[in-house]
């Protein structure tokens with residue numbers, strides 16, 4: 001799993017860009033400015049790579065190919081088609097984005113090694129195409145291709161201050177574009193994809209599409225970097241581009257800090273300053289020293305230079321009494337997925353846990369909802385190789401009821417929820433509100449009103465509680481990412497609706513307002529479970545499936561979750577919940593079904609089932625708490 005991705009880097013990015021804009025006042029030497037130009041060109045590519053790895057969780061060795069495509073297309077349309085330079089750069093950027101989208105769509109299903117090998121050989125193909133005879137009419141083959149001079153008035157954009165500020169503008173544009181992407185729906189959805197693809201799919205996110213979008217954005221940005229490289233070097237040949245550039249981009253992102261946008265810019269400046277610093281020593285010593293320093297930075301500051309700078313600034317501000325706490329970020333997604341050792345109000349000093357309405361105790365008897373079932377399962381069967389996880393399960397859940405599924409470990413409870421939400425193919429029939437949804441994919445079932453949570457919440461650590469819920473609040477994740485990034489009224493309206501739905505879900509669950517804008521990585525496990533429920537609820541479902549919402553929680557937090565489910569029930573949402581805690585089941589459930597070895601042992605009112613001797617043997621005897 002990759003490191004966290006940050007959400008609060010707008011101001012640091014602006015500051016760093018300002019410093020780079022002012023740098024020529026201090027860095028006056030031609031060769032020193034040249035180093036900064038190269039650093040900014042690579043920073044453009046690295047920022048795109050950071051979106052790909054740090055924010056969407058993908059991997060690619062192919063970024064140098066998009067550098068090359070941007071550069072060659074820009075140069076070729078100027079030489080061969082006599083295009084003005086601005087449309088030529090746009091053509092270079094679009095061509096790189098298009099190829100990245102096409103190539104990306106081939107590779108997104110591959111995991112780490114597949115992507116590494118695939119993108120590596122993609123690079124070999126690209127180098128062959130550039131240097132070979134097939135495209136030599138356009139690329140000049142091994143003879144190379146001259147980059148026609150680009151001028152504004154009498155000023156050449158290929159040298160001096162004009163080159164510097166042209167590249168600076170390209171970098172500022174790339175940073176702004178990538179930051180904007182991380183803020184819009186598509187960017188937030190990509191971050192859920194990085195966290196957990198199955199969870200993302202259940203939230204209605206088109207996993208494949210969001211991954212390809214991130215690939216295209218990274219490709220476009222690298223293409224822009226390539227255009228700037230073309231301006232800088234003035235002549236393109238097969239030697240201008242190579243796999244080493246992709247490796248350097250990875251080093252820059254690692255040194256600067258993955259998932260921070262601003263880190264790679266810092267990393268690029270550091271990286272090329274270092275290259276320059278050792279340039280005067282003998283070639284072999286320079287290579288050795290350079291490698292050792294990069295190694296030391298990566299090992300000692302494994303969260304990257306940006307994190308180091310940020311922590312330093314926080315400490316300074318804290319020392320000066322500005323009251324900015326020195327926050328130690330959680331270790332990562334694994335940390336939040338693990339059950340909290342200590343839960344309850346004291347788990348985060350000074351922050352109230354979700355309101356605990358009452359302790360877990362049986363509620364007063366009320367009539368069990370009757371009427372036609374909202375959910376009907378007929379003969380549901382699932383085999384995992386030789387393991388019969390579900391062996392013909394029938395179940396009926398009435399509209400408006402809270403129905404608990406209980407049973408020992410391995411009984412098939414989660415598999416049953418997976419069958420209902422569409423994650424797990426099964427034999428038999430799943431009928432929702434009279435319609436057979438058995439053949440429908442996850443996204444369509446969600447649109448028909450089925451939402452769910454998972455045993456481990458898989459929230460995005462660096463999004464706030466409220467933002468995490470917002471991702472689940474979009475009725476659909478379709479639509480153009482370009483329109484979203486442009487902030488057009490139609491997408492703003494959609495965002496507003498999602499925000500309102502998210503707030504309604506948070507209010508329904510009584511989640512304390514003071515915790516709405518806290519990063520999910522800093523929430524207690526009980527709070528994360530609440531946010532997970534709110535995220536599923538934000539889509540205004542008919543049927544809410546909850547997979548062990550009390551797992552890993554203490555008594556008080558279990559009471560809070562029970563209170564939340566009662567709120568959900570009052571809002572008219574039907575709930576099917578897996579639970580191990582007998583007191584919790586007694587309090588919230590109208591009816592109860594017991595699974596054992598993939599079969600229904602018994603089903604009935606919670607009061608009857610929980611006093612059934614057979615159930616007590618299987619369930620309570622197997623570790624349930626009374």
Ligand SMILES: Nc1ncnc2c1ncn2[C@@H]1O[C@H](COP(=O)(O)OP(=O)(O)OP(=O)(O)O)[C@@H](O)[C@H]1O
Nearest residue numbers: 384387388389407408409410411412413414415416
């Ligand atoms: N992807 C899978 N591949 C192979 N076997 C699986 C898979 N998922 C579940 N199983 C097996 O299917 C059976 C039912 O598993 P399931 O997770 O549904 O049980 P459960 O009742 O939810 O258990 P728990 O309370 O421990 O979560 C178990 O024997 C489990 O090992």
